[in-house]
Amino acid sequence: MKPTANRILVLRAMLTAQYPVSLPEMVQTLSTMDKSSIFRVLSVFQQHHVVHSIEDGSGVLKYEVCGGADGCTLSDMHTHFHCEVCRRTFCFKAIHIPPIELPEGFSMESVNYLVKGVCSDCAKKPR
Amino acid sequence: MKPTANRILVLRAMLTAQYPVSLPEMVQTLSTMDKSSIFRVLSVFQQHHVVHSIEDGSGVLKYEVCGGADGCTLSDMHTHFHCEVCRRTFCFKAIHIPPIELPEGFSMESVNYLVKGVCSDCAKKPR
DNA sequence: AAAGCCATGCACCCGGGTTGCAAAACGTCC
DNA sequence: GGACGTTTTGCAACCCGGGTGCATGGCTTT
Numbered sequence: 001m002k003p004t005a006n007r008i009l010v011l012r013a014m015l016t017a018q019y020p021v022s023l024p025e026m027v028q029t030l031s032t033m034d035k036s037s038i039f040r041v042l043s044v045f046q047q048h049h050v051v052h053s054i055e056d057g058s059g060v061l062k063y064e065v066c067g068g069a070d071g072c073t074l075s076d077m078h079t080h081f082h083c084e085v086c087r088r089t090f091c092f093k094a095i096h097i098p099p100i101e102l103p104e105g106f107s108m109e110s111v112n113y114l115v116k117g118v119c120s121d122c123a124k125k126p127r
Numbered sequence: 128m129k130p131t132a133n134r135i136l137v138l139r140a141m142l143t144a145q146y147p148v149s150l151p152e153m154v155q156t157l158s159t160m161d162k163s164s165i166f167r168v169l170s171v172f173q174q175h176h177v178v179h180s181i182e183d184g185s186g187v188l189k190y191e192v193c194g195g196a197d198g199c200t201l202s203d204m205h206t207h208f209h210c211e212v213c214r215r216t217f218c219f220k221a222i223h224i225p226p227i228e229l230p231e232g233f234s235m236e237s238v239n240y241l242v243k244g245v246c247s248d249c250a251k252k253p254r
Numbered sequence: 255a256a257a258g259c260c261a262t263g264c265a266c267c268c269g270g271g272t273t274g275c276a277a278a279a280c281g282t283c284c
Numbered sequence: 285g286g287a288c289g290t291t292t293t294g295c296a297a298c299c300c301g302g303g304t305g306c307a308t309g310g311c312t313t314t
Binding site for chain 1: 182184206208211219222225226227228229230231232233234235236237238239240241242243244245246247248250251
């Protein structure tokens with residue numbers, strides 16, 4: 001995988017963001033790049049396990065840089081929280097996903113643990 | 128909430144399906160109803176906690192009839208499995224979602240525990 | 255019977271995701 | 285350095301799921 005200028009841009013944008021970002025958000029941020037280019041960069045990143053996508057109930061996919069140096073393993077996956085008021089997504093990096101036992105014959109590729117509710121900020125400031 | 132003919136149709140279709148169904152699927156099945164009608168029926172059902180929606184990584188929302196007679200509580204939520212080969216969604220009704228401890232100030236409204244991978248059927252029949 | 259309300263169907267819009275295609279950038283070999 | 289093949293990029297367009305505005309029609313209430 002070659003370190004293209006665009007790829008570096010995307011990766012840097014994702015690293016600086018402290019929460020998972022969506023494609024539309026990146027289109028906003030990286031105004032020099034085209035939507036499809038960002039999309040393709042993200043696809044390549046996913047294939048090479050540099051980033052992974054999560055779904056947070058907002059309806060749009062969010063992307064996140066994988067944790068470990070050797071890509072992201074299952075144990076590295078953490079829980080996510082989607083605030084239904086401010087629509088932000090939080091990574092609870094400290095809270096790992098509790099494992100479950102799959103039925104016979106089923107093999108796991110990835111896990112998503114998503115909590116929806118009200119975040120602490122929005123709980124404090126009632127509108 | 129009135130038991131309209133259409134609402135009965137939708138509810139019956141959901142009860143007979145043994146896995147969560149998507150809106151497009153219901154449009155296919157209930158050919159007499161319009162997409163927007165089904166959509167609105169599902170919205171009403173969700174407001175009255177008759178059904179709830181889950182996201183299974185396929186990109187489209189799936190709907191499922193709530194379990195308990197008094198609507199679906201958090202403890203009633205179960206895990207879901209999305210097969211990346213046949214694109215079916217399984218309800219592991221027996222496997223409840225293991226709880227996590229949220230940080231201070233965060234309140235939970237709903238939980239989604241989604242596993243992606245290969246189901247037992249697709250594991251048997253290699254293509 | 256008249257008025258009001260709600261459900262329905264139709265058309266349409268919106269926005270995220272995705273692809274086809276042609277131009278541009280890059281790397282390589284002579 | 286020039287020609288060539290490969291990869292990446294930008295543009296345009298498409299697909300599809302979700303959602304809405306509006307007018308009709310049926311049912312209820314007075």
